[in-house]
Amino acid sequence: MYAFFQRADYLAIKPEILVTMFALAILLFDFLLEKRDKWMNALVALIGLGFGAAQLTMFWSRLGEGAGYKGFGGAFTLDTFAVYAKLIIIIATGLVVLLSAKYLEVEGANFGEYYALLLFAAVGMMFLASGTDLIVLFIALELMALCEYVLTGFLRGSRRSNEAAVKFFLLGAFSSGLLLYGMSLLYGIAGSTNLAVISRRLAERPSPDPLSWVAMITLLAGIYFKVAAVPFHQWTPDAYEGAPTSITAFISVAPKVASFAFFIRILIEGLWPMRAEWQLLTIGVAVATMTLGNLAAITQTNIKRFFGYSTISHVGYLLLGFVAAADGNREGVTAIVIYLLVYAFMNLGAFGVIILMRRRDLIGDEIDDLSGLMTRAPGMAILMLIFLLSLAGIPPTAGFIGKYFIFLSLIETGHYTLAVLAVGYAVVALYYYFRIVVAMFMKKVPDTVPIAMGMGVRVALGVTLVMTLLIGIYPQPFIAMAREAVRPLFL
Amino acid sequence: MLNEYGPILIFMAIAAAFPLVTLWIMKFIRPKFNPTAEKVMPYECGITPESDARGRYTVRFYIIAILFVVFDVETIYLFPWAVQYQVLGLYGLVEMLVFLGVLIVGYIWIWKRGALDWI
Numbered sequence: 001m002y003a004f005f006q007r008a009d010y011l012a013i014k015p016e017i018l019v020t021m022f023a024l025a026i027l028l029f030d031f032l033l034e035k036r037d038k039w040m041n042a043l044v045a046l047i048g049l050g051f052g053a054a055q056l057t058m059f060w061s062r063l064g065e066g067a068g069y070k071g072f073g074g075a076f077t078l079d080t081f082a083v084y085a086k087l088i089i090i091i092a093t094g095l096v097v098l099l100s101a102k103y104l105e106v107e108g109a110n111f112g113e114y115y116a117l118l119l120f121a122a123v124g125m126m127f128l129a130s131g132t133d134l135i136v137l138f139i140a141l142e143l144m145a146l147c148e149y150v151l152t153g154f155l156r157g158s159r160r161s162n163e164a165a166v167k168f169f170l171l172g173a174f175s176s177g178l179l180l181y182g183m184s185l186l187y188g189i190a191g192s193t194n195l196a197v198i199s200r201r202l203a204e205r206p207s208p209d210p211l212s213w214v215a216m217i218t219l220l221a222g223i224y225f226k227v228a229a230v231p232f233h234q235w236t237p238d239a240y241e242g243a244p245t246s247i248t249a250f251i252s253v254a255p256k257v258a259s260f261a262f263f264i265r266i267l268i269e270g271l272w273p274m275r276a277e278w279q280l281l282t283i284g285v286a287v288a289t290m291t292l293g294n295l296a297a298i299t300q301t302n303i304k305r306f307f308g309y310s311t312i313s314h315v316g317y318l319l320l321g322f323v324a325a326a327d328g329n330r331e332g333v334t335a336i337v338i339y340l341l342v343y344a345f346m347n348l349g350a351f352g353v354i355i356l357m358r359r360r361d362l363i364g365d366e367i368d369d370l371s372g373l374m375t376r377a378p379g380m381a382i383l384m385l386i387f388l389l390s391l392a393g394i395p396p397t398a399g400f401i402g403k404y405f406i407f408l409s410l411i412e413t414g415h416y417t418l419a420v421l422a423v424g425y426a427v428v429a430l431y432y433y434f435r436i437v438v439a440m441f442m443k444k445v446p447d448t449v450p451i452a453m454g455m456g457v458r459v460a461l462g463v464t465l466v467m468t469l470l471i472g473i474y475p476q477p478f479i480a481m482a483r484e485a486v487r488p489l490f491l
Numbered sequence: 492m493l494n495e496y497g498p499i500l501i502f503m504a505i506a507a508a509f510p511l512v513t514l515w516i517m518k519f520i521r522p523k524f525n526p527t528a529e530k531v532m533p534y535e536c537g538i539t540p541e542s543d544a545r546g547r548y549t550v551r552f553y554i555i556a557i558l559f560v561v562f563d564v565e566t567i568y569l570f571p572w573a574v575q576y577q578v579l580g581l582y583g584l585v586e587m588l589v590f591l592g593v594l595i596v597g598y599i600w601i602w603k604r605g606a607l608d609w610i
Contacts, residue, residue, distance in 0.1 A: 024596045031603050 009071035012078045015052040022048025023119035030112025038110040042101040045115040049094045068488045075133035084485035085129035085261035092254040092344045093122040095460045100246040102454030121147035125258030134183045134193040152243040164242025171235040179222025185215035195270040203273040226259045230288040240308035249351030279326035290316030294428045324409035335405035337482040342402040346390040349464030353384045372445030381440045392430040398471035
């Protein structure tokens, strides 16, 4: 008798199904719209994401104290961790949709496919957050990545956009190969693609085990590429610079959240018996990532490249959470989870301001284009200042909470040197983020054209601003949420 | 350690030796290489080549090729279902209709976008 999937299995993927249906609907709906009505595609996308988010909040309250639901023969896990990650992904995608509507009009690339691809990417990411089977994880990862490649090259007339897409695609395909190689070795070791089974089999292996080391290193190399950790970061600045700015905002946030959720699943649920080995590897990669990200950001003049390197340095901080987690410290994973939430809001906020610089006659992606913003548009300058302070990790903002938990978990597990190094790099980060502040507040105004702001950008900036300040000033509910998210993880 | 990896080493040695030995033996038994114009001509299923194979052709074939790959590979997915139709029953039918539904949305999309028109 065939063991078919249960009704409950399909109910568990209801948010994904809803978002997929809306993405397909946009593809067809787009044909009905006149050129000037294309903004309605964004509306449909938002409605779809809203349905997904509503379903997820229902799951969140229903999951309560339980360990979570395992569906599709253990390949799909719906627990508080997955729901938490999916909510951040949906919110981030929604904010990007809001930021995009006006920007695409200026770029003359206002096609329905843009929103459909965003939603398909979101579906891939949502499965990535829930997958507990190597095959589901790989397909979800590829769904996310393929949509990203196309979106990066979405400005068909622009050389930079096409170049970025091809670079991103070639390196991404290479990293997928590495990842798949690691997965195949793990399957060879365990005889199963299920993470729980892999974890059990790995625990049974004799102690010095070169085969599982190779599997772990190739698998992690693939993931390091996806999260842009040194030495697999080279695609980041190029892809960020060439992509449409709204997509730069998207790929710097949502795929990071999804990839880290994937990372947490692999390391905590799959490779937990090898924690001593991956801890060592993570320390090396995290230090290299923070060093290169922070130092390379200092000399950038293009603001999108600048944010590329800034993202790399944030990934370095996030990786430090795994170092603490490997010692069995639950706070390490909690720190990663909080940091991802905070990072999503502050980074999207900063990109919201950058997107506003784009006009028909100005690309607006050089740091000098922000010169004199304080006299031109004081509100924008102050918003940007708050987001930059948050990115640097200064106390009354959300960024501080994220960094605080990372440092705390490192100190609790006795990694004092790493904690000191991380704090030191926070100072470097403050220096380069303040280069933008200097440009905004102290340089002369090169042009005085007023900044046109669409409704979507207003809402997106409002949400990111409120969240950045709220998490910084009153973090307790968010910390409680993150603890709740980490609870079902086996640690 | 050596006990476990011994067979692999032997296997690798044999694998390396096999083509070399084959080539060496072939050297004695094959007829002498005697090139003629006909023999060095590129093989194109027996037809005399018209021109250089590295010619330029229109990029429209690229889209046709991609569409072919997409739909061809996706319809291969129908075969296992057709073979197991009795066992999968209504459940399989519904799953397949969902799959075809997604495929049809894609089909309508490429049609409307004009990818099927030969401009």
